[in-house]
Amino acid sequence: MRQDENEVFWDDEAAQGYDTVGSGMFAPEVLGPTVDRLTELAEGGPALEFAIGTGRVAIPLRRRDVPVAGIELSRPMVKQLRTKADESEIPVVVGDMTTATAAEPGTYRLVYLVFNTISNLLTQAEQVACFRNAARHLSTGGRFVIELWVPELRRLPPGQTATVWRSEPDYVGLDTYDVLNQQVVSHHFHFDSSDDSREARLFRSPHRYIWPAELDLMAQLAGFELESRHADWQRSDFTADSSSHVSVYRLPGA
Structure with a gap:
């Protein structure tokens, strides 16, 4: 990189x-x-x-x-x-x-x-x-x-490309896989739990597993x-x- x-x-x-x-x-x-x-x-x-x-x-x-x-x-x-x-x-x-x-x-x-x-x-x-x-x-x-x-490919259902690896009231983390090229993108969604906002902050990072x-x-x-x-x-x-x-x-x- x-x-x-x-x-x-x-x-x-x-x-x-x-x-x-x-x-x-x-x-x-x-x-x-x-x-x-x-x-x-x-x-x-x-x-x-x-x-x-x-x-x-x-x-x-x-x-x-x-x-x-x-x-x-x-x-x-x-x-x-x-x-x-x-x-x-x-x-x-x-x-x-x-x-x-x-x-x-x-x-x-x-x-x-x-x-x-x-x-x-x-x-x-x-x-x-x-x-x-x-x-x-x-x-x-x-x-x-x-x-x-x-x-975590064993957790990947047939035909799907994403796994959720953490789910909390103020945070959701999921990975999307490209198994052909051995690539994964981690998606980090952060929510403000102090209010009722429907918006989230997103941070994404690419990886090779x-x-x-x-x-x-x-x-x-x-x-x-x-x-x-x-x-x-x-x-x-x-x-x-x-x-x-x-x-x-x-x-x-x-």
């Missing part, structure tokens, strides 16, 4: 409304286990976050004394991050996570890409390039961690080995019924 295309979706309005402190993806029960596990996987070394966004994960990880740097394509998201952490605390390179280079490549113990963000890359070639860029940044034995949802087996092949092409896969950050078993996974890949070596 090019810089101009990216900022159509992740513009100033999206960046300013991204942080939902204490709820959603910022809820302690969501964020806490994520940071705990990444701190463990970093093993005291420096970490690099692809698509660092507004610092949802990077800031609490840095507070655990893990040195964190980032790569982020959206300037508005970096601007929002800078209201919470300056460049000396969390350095960020503005660029594409498939090609951009952070300071001191080859020295990071951990590269991570969370909350389904690898699917923002809309072609298989871009997703493979993301793995290769992660490998370039890691030291021998370093890890690349990906958090990703499992495509990836099956776990395809993700493993991408990793092999970049020189990684699968170290572990769990259903969540608490290391629950990954099964055929799991809706998401946390996959840890490692570069062979000491």
